[in-house]
Amino acid sequence: MAPVILFPAIDLKEGRCVRLIQGDMAQATVFNDDPAEQAIAFEDMGFTDLHVVDLDGAFAGKPMNSAAVERILAASTMRTQLGGGIRDMATVSGWLDKGIARVIIGTAAVRNPAFVREAAKAYPGRIAVGLDARDGLVAVEGWAEVSTVTAEAIAKRFEDAGVAAIIYTNIARDGMLKGIDWEGTLALARAISIPVIASGGLASIADIERMTRPDAALLEGAIAGRALYDHRLDPHEALALLKRAA
Template identity: 70%
Template sequence: MILFPAIDLKNGQCVRLEQGDMARATVFNLDPAGQATSFAAEGFEYLHVVDLDGAFAGKPMNAGAVEAMLSAVTMPVQLGGGIRDLRTVEAWLGKGVARVIIGTAAVRDPDFVKAAAKAFPGRVAVGLDARDGKVAVEGWAETSEITALEIARRFEDAGVAAIIFTDIARDGLLKGLNLDATIALADRIAIPVIASGGLASIEDVKAMLAPRAKRLAGAIAGRALYDGRLDPSAALALIRNARAAA
């Protein structure tokens, strides 16, 4: 299980949103590269980055901040937001991003996702952000009529590295992960699933390490880290101990 610290970018700053609402953004750090360096120093092994402006614009909007982070840390970075064509995938992977996350295009253009996953095996993830079970797109501004499971099944044999499943209703609100829905998804597909949205405390990390969650590949932590509700050293120690015991 990997615990991914999250850096969400808006206007070049490190922010957290509530339920994906750009009007409800809290700025936590003016220096995303500095934040990435802090996460690396705390012992995290994989960074999760979202270009929020890019998700709305449909193209990268915080490239400078992302490139600064890539220069600042050696740990792998997975990046989502505004990645809608093969040229953008290729550009980010060429700049050192370990894995790109495709969200809106997974709903609108599944053939593109399959082509990207085929061209770059193991380096393309799909972000499925659900509101009341239906997947939202365009930076969560629109809700489709398709369920997360329906979309995930489209990519079963495509070589997609992971599905990142976010419960929008919980995102940024510290309500706890929606493990029931996330585990239900993971149990019905072969692609590894990462839980996102609402991680609030060490109890969520413990729940991720429970036997019923064994098929989950990891979880994303955002506001709980910034607010100090989740102690990174305690969380990472729990994960290390669980790996050693496995």
């Protein structure tokens, strides 16, 4: 069995690597002025996959940190997935042509499901859907607006579309170091056939140990952000634990 993937996260705001509290752009902590340097550091720790979000792009509806993303791609050999401001086919194809392994469609998956289907058909295995939920309902536009639809309902729309993964974030836990919402994440994973990636709140080695339990084999992986930047999670210990459990 392949190990569950641990994705370190780089969130981009104004060209810098930051972390937010519950998606609040006003509560941004800068962890590195050079995102490419941060990507190299993660690769040196042993990570093989990277999760990047263009935060400004998520609000603007178009890429806003392209130069920083391109520097990350030039500096690192990790498989990199990218979300934030990806709302049309030109943006999808542009990023995939530049070396992004997988693009994440968020707001547009709620507003324009046909776009997700078109992209997944054109690029099999390279389109993921990002579903960020507040009190069970999916939030859009960089989490600034909450829809009236549940994450499960939206995910089920794409069961037959060829979507590679659903990245599920519990906004209430994001950046809070309270632990992943295992109940909600695994419930979603059981309800759909698309692989799910857990996001938001990963706090410590306890979350990594939870990832090694049999029921978590449903998941493709989980995303780690603040716990890595705050040194609450030892990357070498975490990766070794996941490798042993595979």
